[in-house]
Amino acid sequence: MFHINSKTTAGLVLIALLTTASAFAQSDNTNSSKSRTGDPVSGKAKSLLCQGCHGEDGNSLATLIPKLAGQNTVYISKQVHNFQSGTRVHGIMNGLAATVNDDDLIDIAAYFASLAKMKGDGSGGNQTGKDLFLNGNTSRKIASCVSCHGVNGKGLEPNPTMIPVIGGQHKDYLLRQLGNFRKGDRSNSPDGVMNGVTKSMTDAELESLAGYISGL
Secondary structure: OOOOOOHHHHHHHHHHHHHHOOOOOOHHHHHHHHOOOOOHHHHHHHOHHHHHHHOOOOOOOOOOOOOOOOOOHHHHHHHHHHHHHOOOOOOOHHHHHOOOOHHHHHHHHHHHHHOOOOOOOOOOOOHHHHHHHHHOEHHHOEOOOHHHHOOOOOOOOOOOOOOOOOOOOOHHHHHHHHHHHHHOOOOOOHHHHHHHHHOOOOHHHHHHHHHHHHOO
């Protein structure tokens, strides 16, 4: 999810987070945060540093930094927890995630989830990507994307879910994550489904798929 490619920007963000974020919640606070619904109003204030990279409206400008606009609350929380535990590895995000407690995280996730869902410009259409997204390839054990992510990549009801909104996400970010799943550098999808889906896909297919999804 969160990616920063500028060392200078990353350093400034890290310093700001370390000086403003609260310490980890105690176990009783963690338990109580799991039982409540996040507050998007509080989340907006708590997410000011996140907005610096991901945008106030959740639509990041840098194409390797994911959009969070309309992303599922459970998915956002899961990714941050995975960065905290080291299940998902990123040179910057593991350190940044460690500064966020569960109480703040649920509000931050609620804020980004409350925004209008990310949307592509419709320019990514191509037949190869569309076929893979809608139909997969049963002979190669490639499941269709639509079966989990919905016809427009905006997710299936009911929410919340650990399956992310992907329609309209940046192509560069999607392509990098698909490649990471294929290589095994990332393996935190439910039951490792994304590792299996991407295992036999070619570079050209990943490119086409990322392009199609980004345009939705």
